Amino acid sequence: MAKSMLIISRQGPWSGPSAREALDIALAGGAFDLELAVLFLDDGVFQLAGAQQPAALEQKDLTANLQALPLFGVDQLFACQSSLALRGIDATRLTLPIDVLEDAALRALINLYDHVVTL
Numbered sequence: 001m002a003k004s005m006l007i008i009s010r011q012g013p014w015s016g017p018s019a020r021e022a023l024d025i026a027l028a029g030g031a032f033d034l035e036l037a038v039l040f041l042d043d044g045v046f047q048l049a050g051a052q053q054p055a056a057l058e059q060k061d062l063t064a065n066l067q068a069l070p071l072f073g074v075d076q077l078f079a080c081q082s083s084l085a086l087r088g089i090d091a092t093r094l095t096l097p098i099d100v101l102e103d104a105a106l107r108a109l110i111n112l113y114d115h116v117v118t119l
Contacts, residue, residue: 004035006113009044013062019047022119023065030072037076038069039109040098045083048094066096080106 007026011018022038029036040048047062069077079098084091091100101109110116 003114004037004112005029005115005117006037006039006110008039008041008110008116008118009047010042010118012043012046015043018119019044019062020065022117023062023069025117025119026069026074027065027072030069030074033073036074037078037109037113038074039106040077040079040083041106042080042083043087045079045087045089048079048096048098049089063095069096078106078109 007022007029009019009022011022013019022044026036026038047066069075077096077098079091079094079100081091081100081102084100091098
């Protein structure tokens with residue numbers, strides 16, 4: 001019986017290694033045909049904002065990793081509506097096609113998965 005995993009990414013793209021690690025876990029799991037989804041929550045929604053300039057912070061751009069997710073079978077991508085709203089991010093201008101969920105739907109989403117990893 002196949003197991004499923006939800007990865008909750010709560011850190012901004014430049015606040016430490018957690019954002020990159022969440023994407024690495026998703027890409028690795030996708031390579032092994034694990035049923036995966038990624039939820040961007042809290043500052044994690046900043047990963048989805050366009051026009052980032054990582055070179056100014058001497059960081060690597062996460063955009064290529066994000067865009068590779070569907071290629072690795074990770075096509076269930078979600079973002080928290082209230083996290084986007086609190087940070088002034090317009091859901092129609094995200095860099096990837098994302099399902100935006102209200103708080104009540106987040107609880108239901110989390111309950112669908114066998115394993116939940118939060119970074």
